[in-house]
Amino acid sequence: GAGVSQSPRYKVAKRGQDVALRCDPISGHVSLFWYQQALGQGPEFLTYFQNEAQLDKSGLPSDRFFAERPEGSVSTLKIQRTQQEDSAVYLCASSLTSGSGNYGYTFGSGTRLTVV
Amino acid sequence: LAKTTQPVSMDSYEGQEVNITCSHNNIATNDYITWYQQFPSQGPRFIIQGYKTKVTNEVASLFIPADRKSSTLSLPRVSLSDTAVYYCLVGGLSGGYNKLIFGAGTRLAVHP
Numbered sequence: 378g379a380g381v382s383q384s385p386r387y388k389v390a391k392r393g394q395d396v397a398l399r400c401d402p403i404s405g406h407v408s409l410f411w412y413q414q415a416l417g418q419g420p421e422f423l424t425y426f427q428n429e430a431q432l433d434k435s436g437l438p439s440d441r442f443f444a445e446r447p448e449g450s451v452s453t454l455k456i457q458r459t460q461q462e463d464s465a466v467y468l469c470a471s472s473l474t475s476g477s478g479n480y481g482y483t484f485g486s487g488t489r490l491t492v493v
Numbered sequence: 494l495a496k497t498t499q500p501v502s503m504d505s506y507e508g509q510e511v512n513i514t515c516s517h518n519n520i521a522t523n524d525y526i527t528w529y530q531q532f533p534s535q536g537p538r539f540i541i542q543g544y545k546t547k548v549t550n551e552v553a554s555l556f557i558p559a560d561r562k563s564s565t566l567s568l569p570r571v572s573l574s575d576t577a578v579y580y581c582l583v584g585g586l587s588g589g590y591n592k593l594i595f596g597a598g599t600r601l602a603v604h605p
Contacts, residue, residue, distance in 0.1 A: 381536070408590060410593070418597060419578075419580060419595030419596050419598050420537065420595045421595070422592055422594065425592060427590065433590075433592065468537075469536075470536070470537075470593075475586075475590045481539025482539065482593065483539075484535075484536025484538065486534065486536055487534075487535075487536055
């Protein structure tokens, strides 16, 4: 597609429920990032993929968070046993190369997760 | 990674030029300076990137002094649709990729 697509757009989960958030990057993009954005804050880095390899997961807040990109295209961010503090917007970004190049990264519109 | 400091918020009026300055005293030799714009309910959008001196595109200009310890994003003749959060980021390739580190950004409000 023309941009980065994320689904669902909104997700309400009961505390303790597992959720899966999907990211469809721009076709052919090598790099894929996940960010978490709390209300009124800037996005915070979660994890980075280069093709199917997860090269950096230093930002994942706990072992309840898991991300995968098995075929080097679509990525899924899974959160197990959701807690209220997981409520945030989860953003996905992709880039053609491993560096940001001259045009930066392209972000999706995010998935707003609300844990009740 | 270099830390950035920018105003929390700014106000302007339609038709004015807006300059947002970002401080990054610890910028490294291979770091680039990049600005992103974010509207409510959307992901950040790349505006402009530079290394030194001045860069201009169809949207904005970026001024970087010789010591590169600060940078200024200039938005000419803003309109109401420029109301957004603007993020200044500093970084470069590390481990083969550029991990973007966002601060809190500058909330720009453009008034009629």
